Amino acid sequence: MSRAQSRVVWGVSAALGALLAYAGAAKLVAMQPFAQEIANYRFLPSLAPYLAATLPGIEISIGAALVAGTAAWRRAAALAALPVLAAFTIAVTQALFRGIDIACGCFGQGSASISAFTVLRNLGLLAAAVLVVVATRPEPATPSASKTTT
Amino acid sequence: MWARALVLIAVGALGGLLFGAVSPQTFSPFSFAAATTCEAGAVGAVAEIGAVEAQTLCAEPGLVIADARSAERFAEGHIAAAVHLPCSSEPGRATALGRATKILVYADTTDEARPVAQALFGRYSERVLLLTGGFPAWMAAGQACASGPCESCRAGAPHADHPGHAAEPHAPTSTSSSPSSSPAQSSSGGAP
Numbered sequence: 580m581s582r583a584q585s586r587v588v589w590g591v592s593a594a595l596g597a598l599l600a601y602a603g604a605a606k607l608v609a610m611q612p613f614a615q616e617i618a619n620y621r622f623l624p625s626l627a628p629y630l631a632a633t634l635p636g637i638e639i640s641i642g643a644a645l646v647a648g649t650a651a652w653r654r655a656a657a658l659a660a661l662p663v664l665a666a667f668t669i670a671v672t673q674a675l676f677r678g679i680d681i682a683c684g685c686f687g688q689g690s691a692s693i694s695a696f697t698v699l700r701n702l703g704l705l706a707a708a709v710l711v712v713v714a715t716r717p718e719p720a721t722p723s724a725s726k727t728t729t
Numbered sequence: 730m731w732a733r734a735l736v737l738i739a740v741g742a743l744g745g746l747l748f749g750a751v752s753p754q755t756f757s758p759f760s761f762a763a764a765t766t767c768e769a770g771a772v773g774a775v776a777e778i779g780a781v782e783a784q785t786l787c788a789e790p791g792l793v794i795a796d797a798r799s800a801e802r803f804a805e806g807h808i809a810a811a812v813h814l815p816c817s818s819e820p821g822r823a824t825a826l827g828r829a830t831k832i833l834v835y836a837d838t839t840d841e842a843r844p845v846a847q848a849l850f851g852r853y854s855e856r857v858l859l860l861t862g863g864f865p866a867w868m869a870a871g872q873a874c875a876s877g878p879c880e881s882c883r884a885g886a887p888h889a890d891h892p893g894h895a896a897e898p899h900a901p902t903s904t905s906s907s908p909s910s911s912p913a914q915s916s917s918g919g920a921p
Binding site for chain 2: 603607608610611614615627628629631632633634635636637638639640641644651652654655656658659692
């Protein structure tokens with residue numbers, strides 16, 4: 580992979596991470612409404628409070644690693660983001676098919692209603708995460724022999 | 730790679746649980762009870778608020794004041810920085826309401842605005858407030874008013890979320906309803 584391509588992949592990783600971190604922070608400060616918004620999806624509603632308590636922190640953790648982590652951690656963060664984003668996409672898609680008109684909850688309180696654009700956006704984020712997993716290469720290990728100077 | 734991914738998920742989950750436990754707005758997943766709103770019509774009543782008490786909301790960023798009357802009545806006179814609700818509720822213009830942290834609904838009377846507020850309550854729940862006494866009560870309390878058509882209802886005009894500034898009372902003018910064009914208004918602080 581060329582240097583330019585590596586930079587593009589890093590840029591995608593950073594953008595994805597920044598978005599996830601922002602979304603997580605927005606939910607973190609409003610967990611109660613977020614739990615209600617998850618319950619409104621009527622998709623495993625019994626899990627709503629536990630998801631509301633843990634998802635924001637997970638998003639922030641993944642986002643921070645995508646932005647500031649080493650290549651190995653960025654790759655791992657993108658891998659961790661895949662099931663999270665997939666779950667979001669499935670939840671939104673099933674709500675749309677069932678005709679449930681609800682706020683997305685994607686970026687905390689005041690989020691727009693779910694729509695086809697929400698699904699497309701999540702699919703785009705999934706594609707970005709896949710790209711980071713596939714295209715990020717860990718840094719080569721440094722030689723273990725120490726330099727000696729005279 | 731898998732181990733690192735699991736570490737990130739575990740650290741994030743524990744961090745979120747800890748934050749929920751120690752933050753000022755404590756949230757415990759074990760004591761949460763989802764509100765059971767019905768598909769047709771909301772369960773629960775819209776909170777009502779008087780004109781004087783509503784003034785304290787004017788400094789709150791994200792406040793949207795929504796006028797539920799006809800366009801003609803809106804143009805004759807309305808609360809400063811209010812949006813005309815029927816127009817603002819159209820698809821594509823509903824983002825202002827979606828972003829609002831508080832939605833203050835009013836009409837000429839409380840009963841006239843109540844069905845509209847209740848309908849909004851089904852979507853936006855506790856963010857919706859009903860102004861008791863309506864526009865006449867607002868004027869009687871000496872709050873800021875304006876006149877003219879709804880700025881956000883003009884084709885393609887983006888809606889700006891201005892909190893309603895309630896300062897010195899002044900008679901309805903024939904100028905636009907933008908808060909910046911009302912000379913008697915002063916910022917009550919907290920506006921973005």
